[in-house]
Amino acid sequence: MKRYATALLLLSLGPLNSQQPLADDAQIASNISQTAADFQASTRRFSNPKWSYPAGDLNSVLAVTRQQLLDDLPKEAAPLRAYVLQNFPASLKGVPANKKVDMKICGPYLTNANNLLNSLKNVSAYRLDLILDSNPTGALFEITPVAGDKLSRASRGTITNLWRGVYNYTVTRDGQKTITGTIDLVREKGNALHCTFVHQGSSGSSLPCNLLAEH
Incomplete structure (x- = not known):
């Protein structure tokens, strides 16, 4: 029986049967923690308020991290994968890749990305x-x-x-x-x-x- 059966009506009071979990939560947590650490290391150079750099540099880090988060989650975790797609920024919107940017522009993107990573790390179970x-x-x-x-x-x-x-x-x-x-x-x-x-x-x-x- 698939986990998400279309319009499944259950009128008994018993629990919804689901397929055996295909991924271990501990392994998912470990993978996400490593992805978060990699993101911190990769974005450290962007955090100096005195520096500017091409937007494309940060776009690359965001895109790689977003994809890595999706890779950290199993295919059957569709709601959680959708959460990543909706909430983790993939790029600086409306900013040409070759335009120089600083923390005034990229700061909110880094904050949003780190907030999502922290939320995913801090859940008790997936x-x-x-x-x-x-x-x-x-x-x-x-x-x-x-x-x-x-x-x-x-x-x-x-x-x-x-x-x-x-x-x-x-x-x-x-x-x-x-x-x-x-x-x-x-x-x-x-x-x-x-x-x-x-x-x-x-x-x-x-x-x-x-x-x-x-x-």
């Missing part, structure tokens, strides 16, 4: 078991990664071995207003998505779900 719960119970959750197909669960349940990344969710229940939102499972802490409905007849708007830490 997969998690995401608990889904609603009040009232009996909701249908649709969890959609930015890369991959829809996962659906009935409340209450758990999606096991879910790769970190950004996910959109839609939570529905008869007589209640639909809840929609987005969770960032890389930067946000927590492993339990708790959703509280607003009755269909209420004048209030639906509220986003809360991502909480639950053991």
